[in-house]
Amino acid sequence: MLEKALKGNGTYWAWMFLLLGIMGVGGICYIVQYNYGLGATGMSRDVTWGIYISQFTFLVGVAAGGLMLVLPYYLHHYKDFGRITILGEFMAIAAVIMCLLFIMADLGQPLRALNVVFHPTPNSMLFYDMIVLNGYLFLNVICGWAVLHAEYKGVKYSNWVKPLIYLSIPWAISIHTVTAYLYCGLPGRHFWLTAVLAPRFLASAFAAGPALLLIIALVMKQTTKFDVGRVAQNKLVTIIGYAAIVNFFLLGCEVFVGYYSNIPGHMHTLDYLYFGLADHHTGEVFNNLVPFMRASVVMGLAGIALLFYSRKVQSDAQLAVACVLIFTSFWIDKGLGLVLGGFVPTPLEHITEYYPTAVELGITAGIWATGGFILTILYKVAISVKLENEKTA
Amino acid sequence: MDSTRRKFLKIAGLSAVAGIGAPAGLNMLMNKNVQAAGGHGDAAPAAHGGGHGEAPTGKRYGMVIDTVKFHERPGLAEKAIKACHSYHNVPDFGNNKDEIKWLWNERFANAFPDKSHYKKDDDLNSNQFLVLCNHCDNPPCVRACPTKATFKNKDGIVMMDFHRCIGCRFCMAACPYGARSFNWRDPRGEKDGRPFIKETNKLFPTRMRGVVEKCNFCSWRLAQGKEPLCVEACGGTGAMVFGDLNDPHSEVSQVLRTRFTIQRKPTLGTKPSVFYII
Numbered sequence: 001m002l003e004k005a006l007k008g009n010g011t012y013w014a015w016m017f018l019l020l021g022i023m024g025v026g027g028i029c030y031i032v033q034y035n036y037g038l039g040a041t042g043m044s045r046d047v048t049w050g051i052y053i054s055q056f057t058f059l060v061g062v063a064a065g066g067l068m069l070v071l072p073y074y075l076h077h078y079k080d081f082g083r084i085t086i087l088g089e090f091m092a093i094a095a096v097i098m099c100l101l102f103i104m105a106d107l108g109q110p111l112r113a114l115n116v117v118f119h120p121t122p123n124s125m126l127f128y129d130m131i132v133l134n135g136y137l138f139l140n141v142i143c144g145w146a147v148l149h150a151e152y153k154g155v156k157y158s159n160w161v162k163p164l165i166y167l168s169i170p171w172a173i174s175i176h177t178v179t180a181y182l183y184c185g186l187p188g189r190h191f192w193l194t195a196v197l198a199p200r201f202l203a204s205a206f207a208a209g210p211a212l213l214l215i216i217a218l219v220m221k222q223t224t225k226f227d228v229g230r231v232a233q234n235k236l237v238t239i240i241g242y243a244a245i246v247n248f249f250l251l252g253c254e255v256f257v258g259y260y261s262n263i264p265g266h267m268h269t270l271d272y273l274y275f276g277l278a279d280h281h282t283g284e285v286f287n288n289l290v291p292f293m294r295a296s297v298v299m300g301l302a303g304i305a306l307l308f309y310s311r312k313v314q315s316d317a318q319l320a321v322a323c324v325l326i327f328t329s330f331w332i333d334k335g336l337g338l339v340l341g342g343f344v345p346t347p348l349e350h351i352t353e354y355y356p357t358a359v360e361l362g363i364t365a366g367i368w369a370t371g372g373f374i375l376t377i378l379y380k381v382a383i384s385v386k387l388e389n390e391k392t393a
Numbered sequence: 394m395d396s397t398r399r400k401f402l403k404i405a406g407l408s409a410v411a412g413i414g415a416p417a418g419l420n421m422l423m424n425k426n427v428q429a430a431g432g433h434g435d436a437a438p439a440a441h442g443g444g445h446g447e448a449p450t451g452k453r454y455g456m457v458i459d460t461v462k463f464h465e466r467p468g469l470a471e472k473a474i475k476a477c478h479s480y481h482n483v484p485d486f487g488n489n490k491d492e493i494k495w496l497w498n499e500r501f502a503n504a505f506p507d508k509s510h511y512k513k514d515d516d517l518n519s520n521q522f523l524v525l526c527n528h529c530d531n532p533p534c535v536r537a538c539p540t541k542a543t544f545k546n547k548d549g550i551v552m553m554d555f556h557r558c559i560g561c562r563f564c565m566a567a568c569p570y571g572a573r574s575f576n577w578r579d580p581r582g583e584k585d586g587r588p589f590i591k592e593t594n595k596l597f598p599t600r601m602r603g604v605v606e607k608c609n610f611c612s613w614r615l616a617q618g619k620e621p622l623c624v625e626a627c628g629g630t631g632a633m634v635f636g637d638l639n640d641p642h643s644e645v646s647q648v649l650r651t652r653f654t655i656q657r658k659p660t661l662g663t664k665p666s667v668f669y670i671i
Contacts, residue, residue, distance in 0.1 A: 115539075121539050123535075188533070348499060
């Protein structure tokens with residue numbers, strides 16, 4: 001089945017080599033970081049997690065977002081998702097692999113990573129994160145591949161796959177819940193210490209994941225013969241739209257709790273992210289994330305409006321723009337603000353800002369390219385099988 | 394028929410997973426927490442619905458910092474810091490980004506952010522306050538560590554295993570006191586011919602890059618019957634008093650019984666072992 005990825009037109013190969021090139025640059029940057037230490041990044045004693053862990057957090061959401069395609073199809077027998085469920089599963093595979101790569105890139109002693117397995121520590125949320133992420137990867141590889149392979153052979157998939165598919169549904173929720181628990185169980189980090197963190201993670205994931213999928217689907221509609229179909233497209237609009245609205249509702253709850261309670265710890269990071277935060281002693285204002293976070297809110301809200309409008313006028317172009325807006329909005333919100341904001345101010349109420357270095361950005365781009373590479377291969381295989389089947393049918 | 398059977402299996406399967414998984418996981422979590430409460434291993438019966446608070450058995454090392462005595466003696470805090478950092482081969486990179494520190498000075502508003510208010514007296518505003526790892530009775534860093542590279546000794550000291558640490562820095566996110574430092578680069582290296590560790594002390598290991606480190610209450614000296622280096626550097630001033638908090642006859646217990654002391658961020662439930670006289 002994998003041989004289908006070896007046949008493609010010029011654009012396909014150009015795209016793959018572009019990704020390989022970026023992966024190569026990322027690899028070289030990683031060698032630099034590996035030889036120097038994590039000091040090659042912009043992280044510091046005060047901001048100890050940077051863009052790697054924030055990408056990881058966001059991508060766990062993208063992986064979990066696949067649930068929004070699997071659940072309607074397998075649990076509610078929503079037949080119109082028949083053509084795209086596999087895309088959700090394969091997107092989860094690529095996203096989880098990126099997550100694992102980002103964690104490896106972030107470790108100070110990557111060669112010791114297996115200590116997490118050798119010395120299992122059930123009181124650490126990272127231990128559970130290791131289990132749920134790897135478990136989710138295997139579930140999606142097995143289910144996705146088994147179902148597609150059956151389709152390739154022109155038969156129905158075996159019965160043993162079914163329980164694994166059902167298991168993958170709560171498992172998707174678990175990956176993002178545990179990832180939220182990494183943050184929201186830490187005393188002294190007020191911004192993360194909120195019970196709505198896991199629900200908000202899930203809401204933004206269920207919008208961002210399907211949004212990315214829809215963007216890819218629309219691109220494929222232009223470049224291949226593969227069309228997810230109007231009905232499925234419209235259903236996805238509903239899912240993305242409501243999930244995005246729930247996310248903003250929960251963000252609003254955070255803002256209310258922070259500012260109405262007037263408790264400084266609850267306001268500091270929100271101040272820092274949306275308005276800028278002044279140092280106690282010097283009065284200097286720190287606000288390097290403010291333009292991004294404000295843009296995130298505007299793009300998100302505009303995206304939601306455009307999303308529903310595009311369905312009304314049945315415009316693919318507007319739908320694509322809406323999805324890009326929502327995806328970017330949530331990428332900024334979770335892939336930048338959430339993790340970086342949590343470190344400002346520090347537990348000692350100092351303010352240190354973080355700027356990623358070129359090496360760090362190179363590694364980040366390399367990992368995204370790796371994800372894109374894996375995703376392209378998987379999607380190439382999937383749609384080749386689907387199109388072939390439809391031809392013979 | 395078929396669809397009801399499928400429905401039944403679905404529900405049965407899910408409940409089985411939840412039923413088997415959840416209590417087992419919860420149990421492990423509870424047990425580990427109690428273990429993490431450590432020197433407080435005595436707290437185990439309490440967690441199971443038994444006793445009240447801590448039983449006074451077992452060692453639990455702690456410290457009282459008399460900040461008044463430090464402010465009366467300028468330079469004393471710096472002396473204590475130097476004694477600690479030079480013995481423990483704490484590197485100096487000459488910048489804030491890579492900084493490593495075990496014991497250092499902070500302003501009151503930073504050391505005690507939740508005790509800050511508008512009308513502080515001049516001393517509070519101008520003086521510096523020594524801060525270090527609190528060796529919490531209920532340390533969030535130990536809870537967070539995925540490899541047990543940071544763990545709690547029976548004597549209450551929160552320790553680091555530099556050889557097991559994978560450098561994930563989860564403990565640094567978890568510590569509410571900013572007590573932990575990371576080796577962002579090789580501490581054994583040098584810049585422009587100036588080594589980061591001025592003079593390497595062969596009696597204590599240097600670290601490699603990519604691991605976390607912090608104050609260890611000089612546990613290796615305690616084993617030799619000596620006091621921590623910072624306490625020793627303060628001489629007989631009584632600016633730092635160290636000892637077993639669970640021994641009612643120890644000097645530190647006597648100070649705690651007779652003087653009003655505060656802890657850093659006690660509301661977080663970490664139960665710090667370092668107390669301050671302000």
